[in-house]
Amino acid sequence: MMRNQQVLLTDGSRVLIESLAMAGGDVFIGYPITPANLLYGYGQQRFPEFFPAPDEISALQWCCGYSAVGKLPVTATSFPGFALMLESLNMAFMMELSMIIILVQRLGPSTGSATVGSQGDLLLLQGAISGGYPLPVFCPADFQDCWELGRLAVEAAIRLRTPVVLLTSKEMMMTERSLSRSTLPIFETTEHSPQIHASLNSYPFTPDLTPPFAPVGNPHYPVRLNASTHDSSGLIRNSTPEAMKNTERLRDKIVMRMNEYACFDHDVDERSRTLLVTFGISHGAVRKAVEDLRDRKIYVDRLTMKTMLPIPWSVLEMMDRYSHVFVIEENITGTLKQIIFGSRKLPHVHSIGRIGRMIAPDEICAKVVSCLNPC
Amino acid sequence: MSQSLLATASFPYCPGCGHTVIAKALAWAVESIGYHPLDVIVVSDIGCCGLIDGLLNCHTIHGLHGRSVSLAQGVVMGMQTSDKKVIVVLGDGGATIGLQHLIMAARYNVEMTVILHNNLVYGMTGGQKSGLSPCCSTDIDDDYSDAVPPMDVCGLVELAGAAYIRRMYIDDDIESGLAEAIAVNGFALVEIIENCPSHGIRKVRELHGLEHKPIRVLKADRPAFRSKRRQTCSLLDSLEEMEKTEESELTGTVEVVIAGSAGEGVQTAAQLVGSAALRCGLHVAKKGEYPVTVAAGFSIAYLTLSTTPIHFQNIFNPDVALITSQDGMDKVIGLISEKTLVIREESLTFSRTGNEIRLPLRRLAGAKGSAFASLLFWCLKYQIIPLRAIQTVIEGHHHAEKLKLTLKMVGELLSEQAF
Ligand code: SF4
Numbered sequence: 075m076m077r078n079q080q081v082l083l084t085d086g087s088r089v090l091i092e093s094l095a096m097a098g099g100d101v102f103i104g105y106p107i108t109p110a111n112l113l114y115g116y117g118q119q120r121f122p123e124f125f126p127a128p129d130e131i132s133a134l135q136w137c138c139g140y141s142a143v144g145k146l147p148v149t150a151t152s153f154p155g156f157a158l159m160l161e162s163l164n165m166a167f168m169m170e171l172s173m174i175i176i177l178v179q180r181l182g183p184s185t186g187s188a189t190v191g192s193q194g195d196l197l198l199l200q201g202a203i204s205g206g207y208p209l210p211v212f213c214p215a216d217f218q219d220c221w222e223l224g225r226l227a228v229e230a231a232i233r234l235r236t237p238v239v240l241l242t243s244k245e246m247m248m249t250e251r252s253l254s255r256s257t258l259p260i261f262e263t264t265e266h267s268p269q270i271h272a273s274l275n276s277y278p279f280t281p282d283l284t285p286p287f288a289p290v291g292n293p294h295y296p297v298r299l300n301a302s303t304h305d306s307s308g309l310i311r312n313s314t315p316e317a318m319k320n321t322e323r324l325r326d327k328i329v330m331r332m333n334e335y336a337c338f339d340h341d342v343d344e345r346s347r348t349l350l351v352t353f354g355i356s357h358g359a360v361r362k363a364v365e366d367l368r369d370r371k372i373y374v375d376r377l378t379m380k381t382m383l384p385i386p387w388s389v390l391e392m393m394d395r396y397s398h399v400f401v402i403e404e405n406i407t408g409t410l411k412q413i414i415f416g417s418r419k420l421p422h423v424h425s426i427g428r429i430g431r432m433i434a435p436d437e438i439c440a441k442v443v444s445c446l447n448p449c
Numbered sequence: 450m451s452q453s454l455l456a457t458a459s460f461p462y463c464p465g466c467g468h469t470v471i472a473k474a475l476a477w478a479v480e481s482i483g484y485h486p487l488d489v490i491v492v493s494d495i496g497c498c499g500l501i502d503g504l505l506n507c508h509t510i511h512g513l514h515g516r517s518v519s520l521a522q523g524v525v526m527g528m529q530t531s532d533k534k535v536i537v538v539l540g541d542g543g544a545t546i547g548l549q550h551l552i553m554a555a556r557y558n559v560e561m562t563v564i565l566h567n568n569l570v571y572g573m574t575g576g577q578k579s580g581l582s583p584c585c586s587t588d589i590d591d592d593y594s595d596a597v598p599p600m601d602v603c604g605l606v607e608l609a610g611a612a613y614i615r616r617m618y619i620d621d622d623i624e625s626g627l628a629e630a631i632a633v634n635g636f637a638l639v640e641i642i643e644n645c646p647s648h649g650i651r652k653v654r655e656l657h658g659l660e661h662k663p664i665r666v667l668k669a670d671r672p673a674f675r676s677k678r679r680q681t682c683s684l685l686d687s688l689e690e691m692e693k694t695e696e697s698e699l700t701g702t703v704e705v706v707i708a709g710s711a712g713e714g715v716q717t718a719a720q721l722v723g724s725a726a727l728r729c730g731l732h733v734a735k736k737g738e739y740p741v742t743v744a745a746g747f748s749i750a751y752l753t754l755s756t757t758p759i760h761f762q763n764i765f766n767p768d769v770a771l772i773t774s775q776d777g778m779d780k781v782i783g784l785i786s787e788k789t790l791v792i793r794e795e796s797l798t799f800s801r802t803g804n805e806i807r808l809p810l811r812r813l814a815g816a817k818g819s820a821f822a823s824l825l826f827w828c829l830k831y832q833i834i835p836l837r838a839i840q841t842v843i844e845g846h847h848h849a850e851k852l853k854l855t856l857k858m859v860g861e862l863l864s865e866q867a868f
Contacts (some may be wrong), residue, residue, distance in 0.1 A: 080690040080691065080692055081690065081691050081693075081727045082685065082690055083687075083688070083691075083720065083723050083724055083727060083733055083735070084685070084688055088462075088685070088688075089685075089797070091684060092683060092684045092685055095681070095684075096683075103523075116684055119681065119684060120681050120683075121681065122678045122679060122680075122681060123526075123678055123679075125526065125674055125676075128549060128553050129517070129549065131516065132522075132549070132550060132553065135512075135513075135516050135519035135520045135522075135523055135550070136519065136520075136522060136523035136526065137523065138520055138523055139511075139519075139520050139521065139523015139524035139525070139526065139527050140524075140526070140527035141527075142510060142524055142527070143524055143527040143528050143529050144527075149813050161513055162513065162516065165512060165513050165516075167489060169510075186605075188738065189738065189739065202677060216760075225868075245736065245763075248736070248737065249735065249736040249737075249762065250720065250723065250733075250734070250735040250736075251732075251733065251734045251735075251759065251762075252727055252731075252732050252733040252734070252759075255685060255690060258685075289506045290490055290524060291487075291488075291490055291524075291528055291533045292487070292508075293487050294487075295487075295510050296505075296506060296507055296508045296509065297509075298502065298508070298509050298510075298511075299509070299510040299511070300502070300510075301512050301513055302511055302512060302863045305836045308509075309499070309503045309509075310502065310503065310511060314609060341659050358760045358761035358762070359761045359763075361760045361761070362760055362761045374655070378783060388716045390497060399647045399683065412674070415861070427618055431762040431763065434763060434765060435761060
């Protein structure tokens, strides 16, 4: 039991927005949508600047404009709004503009149910950038993650010059929980300081594959940002070798540098040959299921993915150690399973999912037990 | 670096295209005002006119089809300075797909100059009609050309609040027109009716046979939009931090469902009791469920109180169900099992075997007080939360007087039951 601790009753939206503002977010630009509406309200209260956009396309275009001049914008939406943002998100990725997009999943398809949570948008994110380019995704599994991954997402967006998605769900953003403030460590703001590069090119090649950022409007040299195929000059080019080299760099930059931000929680029992894999809002149920199974002397490990796209190699290799892998997510199509294992049916890989409500620990335990002891 | 805006004398457009004329006029206008190229940001749209970036020595952003005005608005709002000039280059196709952005930028009166290259046709994709094309501006006409007039973008942005609106022909004095627009401190739109020799009207003189009337409107009295930065406080500081000061009799975990109607204080009641539970050192999770409407239909609060950390909350089989209205009952009835203690509004028709208490909640506490009354009754009767913890959270609430009345009423109810 907690003793003599200062405790708050808060929802995850408040924790996440506070973290993003502390980490260096300059402006919140949004269009209200359930279940991202608490984020919108907190964004209005907390950020030094706030703009109500007339639609989600404008929201992301305004974010791009802010980012182009060296500020870190944050927006929040759910699937219907994210669908409208898609082309602008590709533009931000191509121009290498830093920003944070919080995607609060809700039950789909289409408008679905605005007030029912879900985990249905992971494959959408995997294919969000035309050509299958990796878009960094951070998935908080609890309030401490909202705090820590909020900070990391800002750092990654600025250091890697990329839009970053914080993928969450209605239950994480709207459910209130007791939280001890001492579990949220103070951290430093990530500076978005301009770096003027000697080459005077907008996208020079550097060892870390991330061009130094100079804001549009700077007094030193003209910055060229381009949504169309371009080379290091930032000017429109067809499929020239230089332009293709620049385009390939967009993939390599994220693949190489997302390892710096790889985050996962691997709870290991030495006796186990069975792994339960999950992310985001299903983490709580899986954690409880693992405790219950271990109480019953059924030894299982748990892996909670916190950064994805790409999934770190070390995580993929780790999967090979297990005789059985269960992937638990709040959908019925097995999106995380497809990302990790592809579409092939593998006898040792099992999906546990449902829609319309959160998966219960009992359901997970029952499926694990029935698969491990089929008779 | 050269002070000249144009970086080249060779242009990528078809021979005779109006875009070449406009690019040269733009450079003349910017230089005549005295802008250094690095003080200029050109945001270009998709289409032939969007090829302008490579011709210029200034900052350039080449964005998406129709979104250039919105992107430029983000740039202007982000810079918070008036010593840079943002100029948008878009065509009639971009204006068609992005009309909302033009209206919005005019409504904000964001300081930018929009040069609408209206050659009355989609040139880059082969001569299709845009929303600004009049009948017979292209060989690719459709069945509805006579019935559907072209959009009057100048009229629309004027209505939206633009500071400057100008419509000109390509053979007018567009250098001076553009210079006047660029000097405006606010949203300026210059629509230039021009030819597209490859796909649209080929000869400039044929443009004058169209119905487009030259326009010049200047509204200098409206200040340009400026974004503001403000000081804000931590969102966590604004929450009350609670320390354990009381003891609860609770052992383990209890899962409670409070089921009522939207607008009747169900969520607030659960928050208040959750806060009181924090004062007893308990862990708390509270989830709300309601339809998308705010004050109609059901409102359900799921409240978990526990002596150990709560990693998962989703109540499938509650220990306690507090039911204050028919809306709420209809929603949660499937969750109630033999083990559930039901405390409910007495007027509801509900039959079950098992542990149940019926109370005149709505009569005594009113519709808006009934959820809180039911929670108080349960907390105090079963000594889940001590009275002092509840009194403390009530004292800090902005409806303290009303809540105290409900507490008093529940106290009387409990005394009556004791006899
Ligand atoms: S297609 Fe038309 S608009 Fe495009 S460059 Fe040629 S003449 Fe100009």
